Amino acid sequence: MGSSYRQFCPVAKAMELLDERWTLLVVRELVSGSQRFNELRRGLPRMSPSLLSRRLHQLVRAGVVQRHVVGNDVRYVLTRAGHELRPVVEALGAWGIRWVGELGDEDLDPKLLLWDMHRNVDHAAVPDGRTVVHFRFRDVPADLRDWWLVITGGEADVCDADPGHAVAVTVTGSLRGLVEVWRGDLTWPEALRGGVVQVSGPETLRRALPGWFTLSGFAAVPRPTSPA
CATH class of the missing domain: 1.10.10.10 (Winged helix-like DNA-binding domain superfamily/Winged helix DNA-binding domain)
Incomplete structure (x- = not known):
C-alpha cells in the first residue's frame, strides 16, 4: 500500500x-x-x-x-x-x-475493445450454433488489424489469429469509430451511414449484428449538452 x-x-x-x-x-x-x-x-x-x-x-x-x-x-x-x-x-x-474530454489515439486499444465486447454479448440474440464475427481495423498496425470473436454455446472467445471457422459477418472500420460506437458516442446507424463502420455478410446477419451486443455499461449515460 x-x-x-x-x-x-x-x-x-x-x-x-x-x-x-x-x-x-x-x-x-x-x-x-x-x-x-x-x-x-x-x-x-x-x-x-x-x-x-x-x-x-x-x-x-x-x-x-x-x-x-x-x-x-x-x-x-x-x-x-x-x-x-x-x-x-x-x-x-x-x-x-x-x-472527461475526447479520446487520444494512445487511448485506443483493439485488445481491450474486443475483450469488453466479448463479455457483453447478448447470447439470446445470436443465432444458434457457432457464429464468428471478423473485425478488421483499417487504421492500426498490421499485427493488430484482424480479430475474431467466436460465439458458441453461451460463451464467447476473442482470437487474434484466424480460428479457421466460417465467418458469419465482417466488421470493417476505424478503431476510433468502433470505440465511439461501443462507448455510446456514436450509434450503429450513424456509424454505418457515415461510413465509419461497414458490415459485410448475409443481409439478415448484417441487420442483426448490432443487437448481438449490449454495448458498454456506460453507453447509455446521458451526456451534457454544453460544457459546465
Whole structure:
C-alpha cells in the first residue's frame, strides 16, 4: 500500500489503497467478472504481469479480494468489501464519460475493445450454433488489424489469429469509430451511414449484428449538452 495521507478522513484512508496506479482498474476488471490472472491481463493489456501480481497481493492483504486455489485453478474473488466497490467504479465511469474530454489515439486499444465486447454479448440474440464475427481495423498496425470473436454455446472467445471457422459477418472500420460506437458516442446507424463502420455478410446477419451486443455499461449515460 502507498504512503499514508495522515488524515483520519475515510476518503483519505480509502485512497491510500485505491489511488495507486492501476489498482482501481484491477477492481474494475474483478467487478466485470474476471477472476483468473490471464482474464485480468486481457482486460488490462498494457499492465505488466509483475505489477498486476503486486496489486492483487495488495488487494488480498487489504481484504478486498480472496485468492481461491483448487488444484491448478487460481481465482481472485471479490469479498463483501470488494463488491461494495461496484457502485464506486460505476459512478467514476459515468462521471468520466460525461465530463472527461475526447479520446487520444494512445487511448485506443483493439485488445481491450474486443475483450469488453466479448463479455457483453447478448447470447439470446445470436443465432444458434457457432457464429464468428471478423473485425478488421483499417487504421492500426498490421499485427493488430484482424480479430475474431467466436460465439458458441453461451460463451464467447476473442482470437487474434484466424480460428479457421466460417465467418458469419465482417466488421470493417476505424478503431476510433468502433470505440465511439461501443462507448455510446456514436450509434450503429450513424456509424454505418457515415461510413465509419461497414458490415459485410448475409443481409439478415448484417441487420442483426448490432443487437448481438449490449454495448458498454456506460453507453447509455446521458451526456451534457454544453460544457459546465
